[in-house]
Amino acid sequence: GALVYQYPRRTICKSGTSMRMECQAVGFQATSVAWYRQSPQKTFELIALSTVNSAIKYEQNFTQEKFPISHPNLSFSSMTVLNAYLEDRGLYLCGAGLGVSQNTLYFGAGTRLSVL
Amino acid sequence: GDQVEQSPSALSLHEGTGSALRCNFTTTMRAVQWFQQNSRGSLINLFYLASGTKENGRLKSTFNSKESYSTLHIRDAQLEDSGTYFCAALTGNTGKLIFGLGTTLQVQP
Numbered sequence: 001g002a003l004v005y006q007y008p009r010r011t012i013c014k015s016g017t018s019m020r021m022e023c024q025a026v027g028f029q030a031t032s033v034a035w036y037r038q039s040p041q042k043t044f045e046l047i048a049l050s051t052v053n054s055a056i057k058y059e060q061n062f063t064q065e066k067f068p069i070s071h072p073n074l075s076f077s078s079m080t081v082l083n084a085y086l087e088d089r090g091l092y093l094c095g096a097g098l099g100v101s102q103n104t105l106y107f108g109a110g111t112r113l114s115v116l
Numbered sequence: 117g118d119q120v121e122q123s124p125s126a127l128s129l130h131e132g133t134g135s136a137l138r139c140n141f142t143t144t145m146r147a148v149q150w151f152q153q154n155s156r157g158s159l160i161n162l163f164y165l166a167s168g169t170k171e172n173g174r175l176k177s178t179f180n181s182k183e184s185y186s187t188l189h190i191r192d193a194q195l196e197d198s199g200t201y202f203c204a205a206l207t208g209n210t211g212k213l214i215f216g217l218g219t220t221l222q223v224q225p
Contacts, residue, residue: 034213038157042200044215091157095213104149105204105213107159 002028004096006108013084014116020080021111023094029074030096034105035067038091047092050077081113089115119143120205122216129223134174134191137219139203141184147206148179148186149213152199159202162188193223 003026013019023033035047048058050071058064071077077096081088091112095105119142129135139148150162163170165179165186174193179186186203204215 036215042218044202044204046212046214049212093159104161104164106161107151109156109158112157 002026002104002106004030004094004106004108006092006094006111008111009109010112010114012114012116013081015085016083018080018082018084019113020078021092021094021113023077023079023096023108025075025096025106028096028106029098030077031074031098032096032105033069033071033077034095035069035077035079036093036095038093038110040090044093047079084113084115086115089113120203120214120216122203122219124219125217126220127222129190129193129197129221131194131223131225132192134189134193137188137190137201137203137221139186139205139216141186141205144181144184144208145205146181146208146211148177149204149206150177150186150188151202151204152197153202153218154199162201190221193221195223195225197221198223 005024033050037045046059047062048056050056056069069079091110093107093110095107097105121140123138147166149164151159153159163177169178174191176189200218200220202218204213
């Protein structure tokens with residue numbers, strides 16, 4: 001079956017430092033990867049949508065300079081939170097699929113980021 | 117902008133009973149996904165629908181694109197069904213998945 005693994009599951013970083021999270025698709029080709037952040041209030045925000053061999057599209061309020069994303073192949077993506085501050089805390093979810101506009105997105109269990 | 121309105125925000129059921137969750141969309145959506153988020157935060161895929169109705173065990177979901185809504189029916193609720201249920205709709209023009217605010221379900225003995 002289609003599985004998406006995210007790691008680390010939890011991480012704590014000091015304010016102003018950076019942390020990298022990874023997303024691995026197993027059992028299917030992750031042509032598209034969408035990175036979301038779920039706030040402590042449970043709302044989901046789309047950070048960016050990445051399609052292999054295409055430019056990564058960032059949503060308003062999110063930038064490549066702050067959340068650089070790598071999507072080098074059909075099974076892996078990573079995102080870094082640079083210069084993390086309190087407002088960056090939350091659950092970061094990776095949703096991967098054959099194509100966002102065509103198919104189911106499978107989500108990983110998320111990386112929970114706490115910032116001290 | 118595109119919005120997904122999910123209701124109710126919270127629901128309490130006794131074991132063995134059932135209910136329906138609903139999502140209304142403010143614009144035409146291409147498809148809808150339903151998820152259960154468990155206590156550990158994992159989003160579990162329940163359904164993906166581009167139209168019509170799907171059933172899986174004690175769960176059934178319907179997506180009516182023309183009338184801009186989707187429902188998730190739970191029957192014979194069990195304790196392990198507790199969690200937060202999210203619908204997420206795929207927009208027709210942008211291809212983005214937009215989440216509702218969730219329904220927190222508590223199943224009691």
